[in-house]
Amino acid sequence: MGFEQRIAVVTGGGQGIGAATALDFLEQGARVAVLDLDCTPLFQQLAGNPDAAARCLCIAGDCTDATVVASFFDCVEKDMGAVDILFNNVGQSARERGSLFTESDEAVWRFVIEVSLLTAMRASRRIAPGMKARGFGRIVNMSTDAAFAGDVGLADYAAAKMGVVGFTRSLARELAPHGVTVNAVCPGAIRTRAHDRLHPEVLRKIVADTPAGFIGTPEDVAATVRFLASDEARFITGQTLLIDGGRWML
Template sequence: MADIALVTGGTRGLGAAIARSLKARGWAVASVYHGNDGAAELFRRETGISVFRWDVADEEACREGVAAVEAELGPVSTLINNAGITRDATFHRMSWAQWREVLSTNLDSMFTMTRAVIEGMRARRFGRIINISSINGQKGQVGQVNYSAAKAGVIGFTKALAQENAARGITVNAICPGYVDTDMVAAVKEEVRAGVIAGIPVGRLGDPEEIAEAVAYLASPKAAFCTGSVLTINGGQYIANG
């Protein structure tokens, strides 16, 4: 069976590193993006990876997008739910729009994207679903009630879906990265960034390739007995209990 991987948020930052890593290991990869055509085209030219544009919070767009990917590459065997945004504000100043936008992109997309591939995986009795959560979904974060709630929801989604599909040869796991050296973190004010690094015991930000290596393992045949897990990769910043 061909290894076809679909990576959401897959043309920049962590998603781009994941897509590159899987391609280097022999997967045919489709990278999904939503907002930055220039970055997506540059990524496509540099990597040769197919790129597709749709909104992962839109159920119909996801269904149609997955159909387009499968028409070009074949049935999706590996789904990496990586797409995510922030709209930070302390809760007493947070708008409904800030709440809904983050929950739609970061949590509703777990349903819209996974629902579009799960029946095919069940029919083929094989699949790998890897959901990118966050350290802040485990410990919470000031100014990120929306983001923390969504990323905590990803963990619950992962554990329940893993139990439902284990007998069908489908593994479902989550990764909770800490602060990784991506555009999202680079956009933080320098003094805030320095404070973040000071709180990481290993003394640096994570490298996107370090997270991508973990994704590649969970996507591989060697991880067939690993499902419902939550892998924490944060340089010791937060020690999760279970």
């Protein structure tokens, strides 16, 4: 999988799955641009690798702010060139503001939909026309297995992330004749900083509900994104790949 001539963008790439994917692309020789509120964790991981650091552009900014996103892509195209790979990774559930839907607040739904669906649409709208014109591109969108399992307390997140699946399929059909693939990845239980805040009993239940018997790592997702972004995946588009140890099977 040759990435030496590729330019990749990872939204929300400062930590967790995004950072693992950015580091994976850098290890493969790509140039990588990251937009995130906090890029510190990624900077720390790059500290001992000056070659990779020199190929990485990290910009701190809010992925839900259209003006910030436009400025970010302006910088990427000016400093690096046309984007070959877009990983729409940024997104989150309501977290501490989460609740049963019957007790929920519309302002929270709107935040979750903005950060988990509209960010992917906005970034894709900026990048897809250039990919189409050049006859090559890889877009990978972040969804979640919660969209399929319909976990209680995650109605807004499940709705947003199932929206990502529908968006992925429609855009894939539109861009397929132009050499651009669009796919979605749906992680399940992945060991990130968010998991560190979970009660041990909750973690035990997650493991018990996962046929593989363990929680995945950000690198498990990064490897999948790398494959979908590669030349070898040229005949795969419009697909939704669950990375969840078998919790939900399509």
